[in-house]
Amino acid sequence: MxxxxxxxxxDTVEQKSELLSLSSSPHIRHTESVPQIMMxxxxxxxxxxxxxYLFFGWHAIxxxxxxxxxxVATEWIITxxxxxxxxxxxxSAVITGxxxxxxxxxxxxxxMVVIGSAFAIGVAKMxxxxxxxxxxNPALAGRAMLMASYPxxxxxxxxxxxxxxxxxxxxxxxxxxxHFKASMADGSFQALDFQDALYNLFTGxxxxxxxxxxxxxxxxGALILWYKRIIGFGIPLSFIGTVFILFWLFNGTxxxxxxxxxxxxxxxxxxxxxxLGAFFMATDMVTSPITPLGKVxxxxxxxxxxxxxxxxxxxxxxxxxxxxxxxxVVPLIEKYTRPKIYGGVRK
Amino acid sequence: MSIEVFPAPQKVIIPLQQHIGAPAKAVVNKGDHxxxxxxxxxxxxxxxxxxxxxxxxxxxSVGLFPHPTGKPVMAVEIENDGLDERMPFEPGKPxxxxxxxxxxxxxxxxxxxxxxxxxFPTHVKLSPPEGKKIDTVIxxxxxxxxxxxxxxxxxxxxxxxxxxxxxxxKKILNAGRCFIAIEDNKQDAIKSVRSRLSDxxxxxxxxxxxxxxxxxxxxxxxxxxxxxxxxxxxxxxPMDSGCVVPNAGTTLAVYDAVVEGIPLxxxxxxxxxxxAAKPRNFLVxxxxxxxxxxxxxxxxMKATRxxxxxxPMMGITQSDLDVPVIKSTSGILAYDKVVSGERxxxxxxxxxxxxxxxxxxxxxxxxxxxxxxxYDEALEWNITDCMECGSCAFVCPSKINLVHYMKLGKxxxxxxxxxxxxx
Numbered sequence: 168m169x170x171x172x173x174x175x176x177x178d179t180v181e182q183k184s185e186l187l188s189l190s191s192s193p194h195i196r197h198t199e200s201v202p203q204i205m206m207x208x209x210x211x212x213x214x215x216x217x218x219x220y221l222f223f224g225w226h227a228i229x230x231x232x233x234x235x236x237x238x239v240a241t242e243w244i245i246t247x248x249x250x251x252x253x254x255x256x257x258x259s260a261v262i263t264g265x266x267x268x269x270x271x272x273x274x275x276x277x278x279m280v281v282i283g284s285a286f287a288i289g290v291a292k293m294x295x296x297x298x299x300x301x302x303x304n305p306a307l308a309g310r311a312m313l314m315a316s317y318p319x320x321x322x323x324x325x326x327x328x329x330x331x332x333x334x335x336x337x338x339x340x341x342x343x344x345x346h347f348k349a350s351m352a353d354g355s356f357q358a359l360d361f362q363d364a365l366y367n368l369f370t371g372x373x374x375x376x377x378x379x380x381x382x383x384x385x386x387x388g389a390l391i392l393w394y395k396r397i398i399g400f401g402i403p404l405s406f407i408g409t410v411f412i413l414f415w416l417f418n419g420t421x422x423x424x425x426x427x428x429x430x431x432x433x434x435x436x437x438x439x440x441x442x443l444g445a446f447f448m449a450t451d452m453v454t455s456p457i458t459p460l461g462k463v464x465x466x467x468x469x470x471x472x473x474x475x476x477x478x479x480x481x482x483x484x485x486x487x488x489x490x491x492x493x494x495x496v497v498p499l500i501e502k503y504t505r506p507k508i509y510g511g512v513r514k
Numbered sequence: 515m516s517i518e519v520f521p522a523p524q525k526v527i528i529p530l531q532q533h534i535g536a537p538a539k540a541v542v543n544k545g546d547h548x549x550x551x552x553x554x555x556x557x558x559x560x561x562x563x564x565x566x567x568x569x570x571x572x573x574x575s576v577g578l579f580p581h582p583t584g585k586p587v588m589a590v591e592i593e594n595d596g597l598d599e600r601m602p603f604e605p606g607k608p609x610x611x612x613x614x615x616x617x618x619x620x621x622x623x624x625x626x627x628x629x630x631x632x633x634f635p636t637h638v639k640l641s642p643p644e645g646k647k648i649d650t651v652i653x654x655x656x657x658x659x660x661x662x663x664x665x666x667x668x669x670x671x672x673x674x675x676x677x678x679x680x681x682x683x684k685k686i687l688n689a690g691r692c693f694i695a696i697e698d699n700k701q702d703a704i705k706s707v708r709s710r711l712s713d714x715x716x717x718x719x720x721x722x723x724x725x726x727x728x729x730x731x732x733x734x735x736x737x738x739x740x741x742x743x744x745x746x747x748x749x750x751x752p753m754d755s756g757c758v759v760p761n762a763g764t765t766l767a768v769y770d771a772v773v774e775g776i777p778l779x780x781x782x783x784x785x786x787x788x789x790a791a792k793p794r795n796f797l798v799x800x801x802x803x804x805x806x807x808x809x810x811x812x813x814x815m816k817a818t819r820x821x822x823x824x825x826p827m828m829g830i831t832q833s834d835l836d837v838p839v840i841k842s843t844s845g846i847l848a849y850d851k852v853v854s855g856e857r858x859x860x861x862x863x864x865x866x867x868x869x870x871x872x873x874x875x876x877x878x879x880x881x882x883x884x885x886x887x888x889y890d891e892a893l894e895w896n897i898t899d900c901m902e903c904g905s906c907a908f909v910c911p912s913k914i915n916l917v918h919y920m921k922l923g924k925x926x927x928x929x930x931x932x933x934x935x936x937x
Contacts, residue, residue, distance in 0.1 A: 188820050188852040191918040193827045193904030195660070201859040201911045257859055299860035452864040457876060459868070506874040508896050509735060511748035 201298075205258035207395045211388035212265050212447070218371050218381035223273040223325070227377045231268040233277050237284035238264030245293045259298050263287050266306035269378020269443060270487065271313065272324050279317055283309040303494040304454050307487045314487075324374040342375045343368060343438040344483040351419065361434045362426075368437035379440040389446040398450045401462035402469075406445040409470025411436050417478065441473065444486035454494045461497075461504035468493045468500075517667050517782055517795045520810070522569050522594055526801030527579045528554060529589040532840040533627040534634045535561035542590060546573045551601035551777050554590045557622070563635045564625040567592060568779035568799035570599035580834040582823045582843065589838070592801070603775040614686045617772055624771030625778045625841075630654060630665075630732075630761030631824060633842035636768065639758060640686050646753045651692040652741050653680045655762040656725060656732035658697060659825025662845040664782045665762040667795045669696070669703045672766060673710050679769035681719055683760055692720050693741050699727040729827065730903040734759040736872050748899050763844070778841060785811045787848035789818045798839050804846055805835040813848040822847040827904040859912035867906035867916060873899050877906035877916045884923035889930065892923050900924070 219227040242260040246253050254260075267284050287309030292301045314321045324342050343364060367373050371381025378385075392398045414432035415423070422428045435441070449455060449469050456465050469489045476485025531537040538555030542548060548567045555565040567590075574591040581587040609617060622637035642648055653676075657665040669676050677694070684692040696704050707722050723741045725731050735746045737759055744755040752759050760768075763781060770776040779800050786793035791812035798807065808821070822829035823843055867877040875896055883892040900920045907916040 187818070187831065187833060189831045189833055190820075190852060191831075191915060191921065192822075192824075192829055192902070193908050193917060194820060194822055194829065194831070194847075194849055194851075194853070195826045195908065196853045196913060197909050197911075199909070199911045200913065201862060204862075204864070204911055297860065299862050452862050455863070457863050457865045457868055457878060459865075501879075505876065505895070506868065508748055508875060508899055509739075509873040510745040510750065511896065511899070 201257050201259075204397055205262055207397055208262050208392065208447075209258065209265070211391040211397075212262070212269075212378070214384035214387045215269065215378045215381060215443075216265070218384035219269075219273070219377045222371050222380060223377060227268075227273045230271065230273065230275065230277060230280050230377060231265055233280045234268030234284050235261050235264030237281040238267065238288045241285045241288040242293065242297075245289060246297075254297055257298060260288055263292070263305045263309075266378070266447060267309045270306060270310040270376050270440065272321065272375075273377050274323055274325050275313075275317075275320055279313060279320060282316075283313045286312045299453055301453060302497070303491055304448055304451050307448055307491050307494075310487055311491060342483065343373050343434070344477065347434065347438070348477075348483040362430050365430070365433060365437065368434065373438070375438075376440060379443040382437050382442050385442040385446060389442075392446070392450075398446065399459075399462070401459060402450050402455060402466040403445045405463045405466025406449055406469045406473075407436055407441065409467045410441060410473050413470065413474040414478075417474075435477070439477075439484045440486040444469075444473075444490055448487075449490050449493075454497060456497050456500045456504065458501055458504045458506055460506070461500045464500050464504060465493055465497065468496070515663060515667065515784075515793065515795050517664075517671055517797050520796040520798045520802065520807065522596075522598065522799050523802045523806055524594050525574070525591060525803075526567075526569050526594065526799060527589050527591050527803065527836075527838040528565055528568065528801040529579065529581055529587045529838065529840060530555040530565055531581070531587045532565065532633060532800075532842065533563045534632070535559065535563070535638075537588065538562060538565045540576050540588070540590060542573050542576065544573055544575050547571070548573060548592060549599040549601055551603065551779060557625075561635060561638050563627050563637075564623065564777075565590075566625055566777040566779050568801050569594040570597050571595040580837045582830060582832060582837045582840060584830075584833075605773055605775040609682050609685070609772045612772075614688070617682060617686050620772050620775075621768055623777070624767070626764060626767045626771055627778075627841050628761055629763035629767060629781060629842055629844070631828070631842050631844055632761075633840075636760065636764055639760070640683065642687075642753045642758070646756075648687045648753060648756055648758050649690045650742055650757045651680070651684050651687060651689045652723070652737055652757055652759045653683070653692065653694045653762060653765050654732055654734070654737060654759050655694060655696040655700075655703065656737060657700075657762070658727075658729050658732035659827055659829075659845070660729075661786050661847055662784045662825050663786075664784045664795055664844055666700045666703055668766055668782050669700075669762055670706050673706045675769045675773075676762065676766050677707065677710055677716050677720060678773065679765035679767075681716070682768055682772050683758070683765060684719065687758055689758070693723040694720055695723045695725055695737055695741055697727040697731060698724050729905065730872055730901070733872060733901055733903060735901070748896065781839070781841065781843070783839065783843050784845040785848075786845065787813070787818075787822075788850045789814045789848045800841060801838045803836045803838055804832070807839070807846055808835065808848065811848075817850050818848045819852045820847075820849040822849055827908070828902060853913070857912060857914045861912055861914060864911060866909040866911065870905040870909045872903060872905060873901065875900060875906075877920070878910075878914075880923065881914060881916050881919035884919045884926075887926075889923060889927050893927060897923050898927070 238260040239255050243255050267287050287305040291305040291308035295301045369382045411432045414435040418428045418431040420427045456462050472489030473485040536558030540555050549570040552567045554567050557564045571592050571594045574593050576590050578586040579589040618637050626636040628634045655669050738757045746755045767778050782797050784795050785807045821832045861878050880897050904917050
């Protein structure tokens, strides 16, 4: 839409005030705007930022700042080079920067964060026209790129500041999911071993990427987003629910109704990047379906892929790849999940 | 704000087209003397309506004049002689003894059209074709547009006449039941209606339906669903679900025509808005230039950026303050902000529009298709079901002018169909 002619009229001020606008209905608007939505997402991420400081120290905050500034700078530079109006004011680059940093280990060299952010904004977002044009989640694209380019650095984790947790004694540096996969592989798997870990998983006192560890901080953020109607229940519940149900059905203990059989799916939900992914990455508006049923289908798809990758794949973690893969089929999902129109038959 | 009678203006401009359908044909000429209620234009067919004079005086001219919908239209310009002479209003047989045909012909002769904004000829609406059985009448007293209170006050101040009008419509259609639908933010009107419903003449015939105040509750499809649970099929009309939904103002006009013998020559409307210092409800003669109403309410024109005929969600902006009040003018809004001028951000696929749409369309997708001129695909995604209520554009955080795209898409589709029909 172009600006109405009246704004560029060369008339004098008095004449201008006599001219009436003839724009189309509706003539009133809700006050919510895109930067406002983005601001609330940033606010919802703050609890996790604080948690990252508590568990990983100043370096985590430093990396987050590097992520944000690289993302914003990349977007600004590119819009300048393309001679287009600057878009950093909509704050979406800030979110991408935070999420990118949240997806890397706290020990990652800072210059890798710069490269990841620049890739996320420059390649995954700006090449497709900027906000609204990208078809994959930019932060996850950046993470995947870093994972492929620097696998060793991206999989080296430190123990959290508050010490190692019971159940992971002697395995300092491993993430809970890596430990899980390793014990499945070498046959030392005992469901009840993982019970003690649950408390630490919930608070965040475990090794992992900067933003993914503290379940309680992420849940607070999710509540904020839900209260502000920025996310609904569709994607997070179907995503998390699917992972929980699949890991419950295939929990490895051979039982379905013992405490061990329930500990495993709970562990899987709290460990790794599932909560971060389900609440903050899969729910990214641009890259998730617009239709209500589509969101549920999307969430289930992410859940199934996460389960498959975590259980049968080479990586202990599967959330980022599952979301990226589901991003690719979003247009297809939207096509087949059109809402039933009032008085109509679903096509 | 209680209804005040607005003094008849010096000159009125009465368009021969104030309704959907064929324009009326002028039966008066320059120099003729006319009185209130006199026929100025006879109906141009069945789906048409006659037009009557709202003042007594001399016809100054019959020609093209500005019209609220934008295109100039043939109209009769009359100079008011201030005497307010009128046609003898003969009610005729009491309505309870007249049959449907007789009642419908009185409504047709009175030139009544849908006064909520649609301006569809009422006698056509009350004559459903063979095979369409109507069992429910829902009188639309919802008035869901913000700022407008004309229907609210009309129901409150003329409750008995209003309810009698509803009875007349119920009788014409031989409907089994009749609901008076009012939103719950109009408690005084609800109380007034309720208190009269136990009266002998209304008891058992009329029921009140109090509805949640939510836009667009007054849309006939939404109203039918809320009151009866039925859904009007896509592409269909209320009569396809056995219902007829007349507006409250129309219902009062039916009473005036059938019981008092008065043709439609004046109506109640709300003049209001942030820049109107003295907003009021007026009973206005059809043909009054809106400039006079704006001045009477002391609108600060310097601060006003839009003059809207109708409400803020669906009203039409006006460029000429000399356009007249017509039969379907429910309100005049003086607005101080232009918020629908430009898109501020690209579509972020947030889905707020999908959530807001009462028809369950996907407005963002439709806007993108219209933008790319993919009209066939837009038809597939049901663009023609859009009722242009404005809910989608209201909630869009990117401030995309979604309704404008809908209107544009429908316009192109209609033009294509017309061109194909000509071949």
